[in-house]
Amino acid sequence: MKLTMLGTGNALVTKCYNTCFILNDNNEYLLVDGGGGNQILSQLEQAKISCGDLHNIFVTHKHIDHILGIVWVIRIILQNHKNEGEYYVYGHKEVIEILENMCRTLIREKETKLIGTVLKFITIENNEEIDLIGHRFRFFDIHSDKAAQFGFTIDNEIVCCGDEPYNDTIKDFVKNAKWLMHEAFCLDSEADLFNPYEKKHSTVKDACKKAQENNIKNLILYHTEDKNIKNRKELYTAEGRQYFSGNIYIPDDLESIDLI
Numbered sequence: 028m029k030l031t032m033l034g035t036g037n038a039l040v041t042k043c044y045n046t047c048f049i050l051n052d053n054n055e056y057l058l059v060d061g062g063g064g065n066q067i068l069s070q071l072e073q074a075k076i077s078c079g080d081l082h083n084i085f086v087t088h089k090h091i092d093h094i095l096g097i098v099w100v101i102r103i104i105l106q107n108h109k110n111e112g113e114y115y116v117y118g119h120k121e122v123i124e125i126l127e128n129m130c131r132t133l134i135r136e137k138e139t140k141l142i143g144t145v146l147k148f149i150t151i152e153n154n155e156e157i158d159l160i161g162h163r164f165r166f167f168d169i170h171s172d173k174a175a176q177f178g179f180t181i182d183n184e185i186v187c188c189g190d191e192p193y194n195d196t197i198k199d200f201v202k203n204a205k206w207l208m209h210e211a212f213c214l215d216s217e218a219d220l221f222n223p224y225e226k227k228h229s230t231v232k233d234a235c236k237k238a239q240e241n242n243i244k245n246l247i248l249y250h251t252e253d254k255n256i257k258n259r260k261e262l263y264t265a266e267g268r269q270y271f272s273g274n275i276y277i278p279d280d281l282e283s284i285d286l287i
């Protein structure tokens with residue numbers, strides 16, 4: 028399975044795009060989150076992925092740096108639709124209600140009349156399992172106290188915690204994972220500058236310590252600040268190595284990683 032990061036930044040970044048990504052395998056694509064707007068179209072174009080390929084979309088939570096780009100993708104899917112089969116948008120109840128309402132309100136009727144036939148909104152429950160892109164996904168509530176948010180596991184090997192720090196309520200999903208996708212707002216050495224804890228985010232050090240405790244093999248960190256993108260990979264990797272003995276990945280926007 029291949030992971031392509033469309034964006035790697037937090038909500039307010041301007042030097043990279045908001046965190047969202049594509050998983051693809053068996054010639055099928057899953058888009059996870061959409062970032063905050065129209066720039067998703069540019070990110071997809073640069074990644075050489077067409078909106079028409081995105082038959083599966085999953086949205087973790089309602090925050091605008093995750094959900095608004097999806098409205099653009101849905102608009103393009105419905106606008107360009109010919110006969111490429113059905114499209115599915117998955118999320119928990121709150122996400123689906125907001126997204127469907129936004130789409131029906133903001134997109135032309137010519138397109139929205141295809142909702143329910145060409146494009147289907149699917150509400151998923153905590154702990155629900157669904158087969159997507161040839162793999163078994165299990166969605167779980169990360170128990171956020173900001174906005175309801177779901178993460179997921181893939182084949183019990185790959186885990187995505189969304190954009191909030193690991194907490195012990197999700198230990199059973201995370202423990203011993205081959206791959207963990209986790210947020211890291213900034214370096215621990217720069218926590219005074221970026222105040223990650225005020226925003227319920229964590230540092231590279233925090234994320235790496237949790238990964239070490241949970242016996243993770245490969246750790247992917249994202250949803251970061253963007254004040255030093257040029258050296259982010261090197262600086263974050265160097266801090267993380269002090270606390271985590273597995274492999275650390277600090278992807279740039281548009282970077283791909285083979286999750287093998």
Ligand SMILES: [Zn+2]
Pocket residue numbers: 037038090092093190250
């Ligand atoms: Zn976010």
